[in-house]
Amino acid sequence: MTPLLSVLAPTEPAREALAMLRDPSNLHWYVVTFFGIVMYVYAAEVERRRYDVVAAGLAFFLMDVFNELVNSAWFHASDRAPLWIVTGDTAYLVLIGWSVEIIFLFLISGIEFVKFLPADRGMRILGVPNRWVFITWWSCVCVFVEVLLHRAGIFHWSWWYWDEPFLLPVVVLGYGTFFWIAATVFDMDSHRKRFAVVGAMFAVDVVLAVGLGFAGWL
Numbered sequence: 001m002t003p004l005l006s007v008l009a010p011t012e013p014a015r016e017a018l019a020m021l022r023d024p025s026n027l028h029w030y031v032v033t034f035f036g037i038v039m040y041v042y043a044a045e046v047e048r049r050r051y052d053v054v055a056a057g058l059a060f061f062l063m064d065v066f067n068e069l070v071n072s073a074w075f076h077a078s079d080r081a082p083l084w085i086v087t088g089d090t091a092y093l094v095l096i097g098w099s100v101e102i103i104f105l106f107l108i109s110g111i112e113f114v115k116f117l118p119a120d121r122g123m124r125i126l127g128v129p130n131r132w133v134f135i136t137w138w139s140c141v142c143v144f145v146e147v148l149l150h151r152a153g154i155f156h157w158s159w160w161y162w163d164e165p166f167l168l169p170v171v172v173l174g175y176g177t178f179f180w181i182a183a184t185v186f187d188m189d190s191h192r193k194r195f196a197v198v199g200a201m202f203a204v205d206v207v208l209a210v211g212l213g214f215a216g217w218l
Contacts, residue, residue, distance in 0.1 A: 011081045020093045028091045034104040041108045053111055055194035056186035060110025062201040065176045068098040069208050069218075076217040077165040081158035087153030095218060110182040114140060121187055131183045138176035143167055146174075
C-alpha cells in the first residue's frame with residue numbers, strides 16, 4: 001500500500017503551490033500598476049474603434065481561462081498534479097497554474113499577436129497560409145519560454161505526455177488553440193460574429209468555473 005499511496009500523493013510542486021494558492025499576503029502594489037497598463041491597452045484599441053483587436057484579445061484570454069480551469073480539475077481528478085504548476089515569487093496565485101502576472105500578460109497577448117498578422121489574410125509564407133505560420137511560430141516561442149521557466153524551477157510539468165521532450169501537446173493545446181481563436185475572431189467579417197464567439201466563450205468559462213467551484217475543485 002505504501003508505494004501506491006506515494007504515487008498517488010500530490011507532488012512536491014503541487015503541495016508548494018497549494019500552500020500559496022489565493023494567499024492574500026502575497027499581494028503587492030504592482031498588481032494595481034499591471035491592471036492599469038492592461039486597461040490602457042484596451043482603452044487605446046476602443047478609442048481607435050478596433051473592436052476586432054479587442055475581441056481577439058478577449059478570445060485569447062478566455063481560451064486561457066478555460067485551459068486553467070481544466071488544469072485545476074485535472075489536479076483534483078488525478079490526486080497527484082495538474083498538467084502545469086506555478087511556484088516561485090508570484091504576487092498572487094489564483095489557480096494552481098495561474099498567477100496574476102500570467103493573467104495580465106494573457107489579457108494583452110492576443111492583442112499583441114493580431115497586430116503582427118499581415119493585413120492580407122490570403123498571403124502565403126513559403127506556401128503556407130500566413131495565419132498558420134504565425135500561430136505555429138508564436139506557440140513555439142511561448143513553449144520555449146515555458147521550458148526556460150521549467151528549468152528555472154518556478155514552472156513545473158508533472159506528466160510525461162506534457163513535459164520535455166514531448167512538447168507537441170503543449171504547443172498545440174497549450175498555446176496553439178489560444179492563437180488560433182484570436183486569429184479566427186480577428187478575421188471574422190463582423191463585430192456581431194466576433195462578440196458572439198467571445199460571449200459564448202465567456203458563458204462556457206462561467207459555467208465551468210461555477211461547477212468546479214461548487215465541487216471544490218478550484
